[in-house]
Amino acid sequence: MTGFHDVGVAVIGTGFIGTVHLWALRRLGVRVTGMLGSSAGRGAERAAALGVHHAYNSLEQLLADPAVDVVHVTSPNHAHFAQVKAILTAGKHVICEKPLAMNSAESAEMVALAEASGLVAAVCYNTRFYPLSQQACGMVAAGKLGEVRLISGHYHQDWLAKPSDWNWRLETEEGGTLRSVADIGTHWVDLTSFIGGLKPVAVLAELATFIPERQRPLGPVETFAKTGDRASETRRIETDDAGLMLLRFANGARGSVTTSQVSHGRKNAMSWEVSGSQGSASWHSEHPDHLWLGHRDEPNQILQRDPGLMNGLGAAAASLPGGHVEGFADTFFALFRAVYSDVLAGGRSAGSNYASFEDGHYEMLFCDAVITSAKESRWVEVEGQE
The missing domain is CATH 3.30.360.10 (Dihydrodipicolinate Reductase; domain 2)
Incomplete structure (x- = not known):
């Protein structure tokens, strides 16, 4: 990968924050491969409304797509743990909405998995990027x-x-x-x-x-x-x-x-x-x-x-x-710009200051x-x- 346009990105969640993520990703210039909703029908309906050409029917289908390099998790809190574990196990970088998990036992396991994977794993504390x-x-x-x-x-x-x-x-x-x-x-x-x-x-x-x-x-x-x-x-x-x-x-x-x-x-x-x-x-x-x-x-x-x-x-x-x-929407663009620079580099750089899974924990x-x-x-x- 030589530029943001080479990175394939999928978004889990089609509500307010998922939409804000999508706006920033389009501005950044990455390739949005599709979205995953709370159900196949909901995902297809929202993807069409947002101008996204593909809606995944399941997380398994999303993770099996070789075009996906990074996954944004904007689903309800209770889903973060299982989804992030599956994403990292599948070898894909991840940006997860806050809070990272439902409890500290889950977040501790997520930190360990992220460290072992060597992948870029960020928590979307976007207000750092005002x-x-x-x-x-x-x-x-x-x-x-x-x-x-x-x-x-x-x-x-x-x-x-x-x-x-x-x-x-x-x-x-x-x-x-x-x-x-x-x-x-x-x-x-x-x-x-x-x-x-x-x-x-x-x-x-x-x-x-x-x-x-x-x-x-x-x-x-x-x-x-x-x-x-x-x-x-x-x-x-x-x-x-x-x-x-x-x-x-x-x-x-x-x-x-x-x-x-x-x-x-x-x-x-x-x-x-x-x-x-x-x-x-x-x-x-x-x-x-x-x-x-x-x-x-x-x-x-x-x-x-x-x-x-x-x-x-x-x-x-x-x-x-x-x-x-x-304002608010611009912080997501600035955050994602920093994260995707590390994705292109193959890992988190020493000077990066977006929130890590350790911060989320x-x-x-x-x-x-x-x-x-x-x-x-x-x-x-x-x-x-x-």
Whole structure:
């Protein structure tokens, strides 16, 4: 293979995120060989609607296709483990949506399999690839903020704010024990760990389920879709609508984050602030092209995303000139560009900074600690981090 156009790619999952993956893959210029849906009929219907010429009838058929070099897994969480194992065993590179697995036992096995395979295995923590996320990472690494002292922020949404709102993530059988924390909280933890160069070593958590009963529509519902007046059944909900977490880091730094999928008006609002001994930086996903820089003895600054004004990491992640806003969908393109460069090289390169299966496994260990902390109302160490 000499270029992206030589790489054959299949996508598992035809919902919202599967569609976003497809858009980025087309922009990248790889060959999309086909899609696999939750059923043969669903896959064929969605593939036709998205202009994909082939729909696989089964995972086995997809993996038997010699034209497929890489598989993107955007299926519900409960399917990741078996699908990723089959993909790696078949000798194909894989990009898996987060969270990597349903629990840390599964993710540990996936890490071992990925390492033994020698294949490229990435987790789709795409928010690392907002150009200003990369910029901030480079600033912290260069000591521009001094020693990190405090990391704070939130990730709030409103798409599950009503009892009539429904998605497969609401049920433990498909999404896992945690919802807001696993779905969006791990995005925040991964991103701030990437920027600050520190992973939380302990957590004190409280979880809340504000809507204990919901109306489940009789039929499939795509993420963020409105259910309307469709026939439904009442379902008891045990997953978290919101989470509040205090964090400790190995260097003595502290942190705090809240997650919510029931905050009216917040469509996809992630924010973080890193405070160091020499300065601060802050960013909000609803204003993705602006990085706030805080100073004690001089005026504060706003860095507008502009490759000509950014450090090497930030400029490398940008695709458009300054003033041409890059947002959510662009992060997938930047992430996939990095991953597929390694696919062409035959393996992960030393300088690659997309999330690995090891990073995905850490997030599952973090979720384990959150669950234990919330149940027992105490600080819990994240396994292997002290």
